[in-house]
């Protein structure tokens with residue numbers, strides 16, 4: 001737990017505040033730079049708090065987001081640039097299964113936050129991937145709450161090690177963008193406790209984040225930001241949260257209810273300027289106190305929560321920020337995180353490549369490589385190395401003529417209105433370009449004179465919109481498929497290889513085309529160092545060691561959350577989580593549905609052997625130890641996963657659940673590592689009404705290289721059932 005000191009006398013300040021000032025402290029200053037509000041001290045920041053100079057309270061600044069600090073790189077009349085590093089998207093960070101990398105990324109982002117004059121980073125975003133089509137899945141870690149919680153805890157610790165705050169969002173069950181401001185998420189308490197709340201609980205307990213952002217949606221009928229059960233009972237009383245809660249931007253509809261529920265701060269404030277039907281929060285809070293509808297004690301409590309945290313912030317401490325974070329060092333960290341987050345999905349003996357091989361690069365994604373998604377999860381880095389230049393700089397022998405054609409094509413097409421960004425400017429929809437632009441004869445020519453075809457397939461999504469189960473989105477478009485078929489057929493006829501690079505933020509359908517090609521490398525949206533990461537992986541300087549934090553289903557019809565995004569589908573008011581606790585692999589594994597690529601899956605250029613499993617039960621802790629050995633010819637890292645299959649007694653249970661994992665060090669050929677992991681028994685319980693239940697019976701311990709590649713099994717017996725408090 002992070003120790004917090006608060007050098008200011010909060011009680012004294014609270015006693016000196018007027019009612020107006022109190023209301024100002026719990027409401028943001030308005031969206032900076034819009035609706036007549038002054039711009040933020042840090043242009044591009046998402047919000048600011050009111051200062052109260054007479055009491056020495058400065059304004060504090062909050063800025064997004066999960067893939068890097070999101071501020072404006074260019075300021076009027078100022079020749080300096082304010083770029084921040086674009087790190088890999090969160091789902092790629094989770095694919096590393098390496099908390100140390102998350103800590104490093106968090107620490108690097110924290111430095112940028114601090115040196116650019118920001119106090120709180122509005123990240124990490126940790127909503128569960130309930131459905132592959134949620135438009136913001138790229139910003140979120142995983143379908144599994146344990147992996148998500150562990151990775152996000154390390155990230156939060158990294159950010160906060162710089163003396164700035166993190167914000168875990170969006171609390172809770174905010175798993176879609178369709179009608180996100182009003183949708184009512186209807187979900188059982190068991191699914192909430194075991195899946196949707198679980199990762200937040202882990203982060204709160206392990207990393208004490210400074211802040212939590214309550215979500216837009218309603219939870220079982222009441223807005224998350226107005227839900228006392230959620231924000232006070234669960235978050236503070238049960239989990240011991242010590243920071244403050246802020247709303248998501250313009251969330252909810254009743255400032256007084258927000259105050260009472262324990263939603264300490266309303267952001268960005270002055271919602272009435274945007275939505276006239278909404279109340280002026282400050283005036284409403286003042287009159288509620290005057291009319292006895294809101295106790296001043298509640299207001300004071302919320303202010304204490306806020307000041308306890310903000311008094312630690314750089315702004316309060318008078319920190320003189322440099323506007324010069326160490327971007328060069330952070331570029332290396334971004335590269336390192338991307339390198340560990342690559343997931344090799346297929347490799348039929350073709351990768352890594354030899355540098356002398358001649359490469360024909362297909363697809364506009366070689367030029368328009370997607371670094372990350374749109375909306376508040378976007379970033380403005382100094383540069384993005386696209387795949388073409390990454391390969392070029394590495395010295396690969398690229399078919400220039402072909403790549404130049406793509407360059408020209410992209411330039412021409414983006415001039416046309418049809419292919420310009422659409423939708424709201426802060427989160428545009430970027431239309432995909434048709435991909436089938438090379439004729440069969442031309443492919444023939446490229447196949448003759450090159451050794452390898454590399455085809456880039458890209459997708460981008462973002463805040464405000466969900467993806468769709470249609471061609472060009474979840475499925476390949478007809479022209480993408482034509483390109484794949486044409487290139488594979490022709491290159492294979494000449495005995496040449498075909499590799500697909502998937503530059504995407506969430507699962508797409510792969511099953512129908514995976515056998516057309518020889519290798520598939522999932523690079524997600526890897527941030528600014530994209531091209532370097534791809535080049536180094538193709539050549540084998542990076543040995544892919546990422547594993548999937550989400551299942552890739554064979555078809556959309558296999559997905560358990562079949563009613564996404566709610567009913568009626570065109571304009572849903574409500575979304576019922578009928579699949580309950582059976583989210584992701586918990587569903588696929590329990591009900592025998594075979595995915596294209598299971599949770600936890602990922603290949604390597606080397607091979608690993610697992611042996612010597614030992615299990616032991618000691619003082620309510622399960623101790624699991626085993627050895628992993630690199631049995632191949634290249635150095636590499638392995639992600640060993642511990643699943644537990646609990647007895648199905650009183651309660652229904654998934655076939656297995658992830659309860660521990662470990663990423664090995666870089667193992668040389670022949671080298672091995674002994675691994676020892678501890679799992680508190682409380683973590684293998686199920687929610688049973690008002691408590692956690694550990695049922696008696698036999699528990700199978702399954703050590704796997706993925707959820708469907710179990711290498712070692714063991715058993716422990718729990719003689720007597722046991723319960724644990726919430």
Ligand code: BGC
Nearest residue numbers: 046064065122169248249376
């Ligand atoms: C998003 C948040 C973000 C906030 C401020 C909202 O629209 O949902 O994730 O932090 O805007 O930009």
